[in-house]
Amino acid sequence: MKRTAIFFGPEKGSVNRVADMICALIGTDKVEMVPVKSATAADFERFDQIIFGISTVGKETWDGKPAKTDWGIFLPEVSKGNFAGKKVAIFGLGDHITYAASFVDFIGLLAGELKKADATLYGQVPVEGYEFEESEAVADGLFAGLPIDEDFEPEKTPERIKNWIALLQRDFDF
Numbered sequence: 001m002k003r004t005a006i007f008f009g010p011e012k013g014s015v016n017r018v019a020d021m022i023c024a025l026i027g028t029d030k031v032e033m034v035p036v037k038s039a040t041a042a043d044f045e046r047f048d049q050i051i052f053g054i055s056t057v058g059k060e061t062w063d064g065k066p067a068k069t070d071w072g073i074f075l076p077e078v079s080k081g082n083f084a085g086k087k088v089a090i091f092g093l094g095d096h097i098t099y100a101a102s103f104v105d106f107i108g109l110l111a112g113e114l115k116k117a118d119a120t121l122y123g124q125v126p127v128e129g130y131e132f133e134e135s136e137a138v139a140d141g142l143f144a145g146l147p148i149d150e151d152f153e154p155e156k157t158p159e160r161i162k163n164w165i166a167l168l169q170r171d172f173d174f
């Protein structure tokens with residue numbers, strides 16, 4: 001069986017809650033939950049399939065230098081990672097009303113770092129069905145991962161996750 005992990009951060013908020021939902025759908029016995037807060041690049045080695053969970057928070061300050069958040073600290077580990085032969089996907093929390101002009105930007109930021117590290121990304125989601133103005137996560141009409149808005153459309157989350165797991169299952173082996 002393929003070894004699967006969800007690397008997520010921060011803990012206790014919306015990312016954590018959605019990570020738990022994804023874990024439950026795949027099967028809690030099949031997935032290891034790894035808070036990025038206590039992980040390093042060496043932890044990638046233990047898995048064949050990695051799902052990353054991130055939120056876009058405090059982008060203004062990141063444009064200068066990464067904040068001292070869980071992800072701000074962990075991001076350099078992604079650059080050090082060896083993703084050869086691994087399957088990787090991203091889900092990202094955002095707020096499409098208050099932050100319509102930077103909706104889930106950190107999905108794009110993380111996807112960029114993963115691509116630089118030669119990771120192969122899966123689970124790109126069409127922009128149809130989402131309302132926003134701009135997003136650094138979008139290229140050619142696709143988000144680089146799964147956007148979730150628990151602030152303004154939490155009712156859509158279960159269906160979005162279910163569809164996304166089905167999409168991943170074309171390539172991932174759960």
Ligand SMILES: Cc1cc2nc3c(=O)[nH]c(=O)nc-3n(C[C@H](O)[C@H](O)[C@H](O)COP(=O)(O)O)c2cc1C
Nearest residue numbers: 013014015055056057058093094095099102103104
């Ligand atoms: C200070 C702050 C800045 C935010 N900036 C953005 C943003 O630029 N784009 C976006 O889509 N969401 C933005 N959000 C919304 C969060 O991404 C959203 O609330 C998310 O669910 C937070 O998840 P977490 O509590 O697990 O970190 C921001 C939220 C806060 C509090």
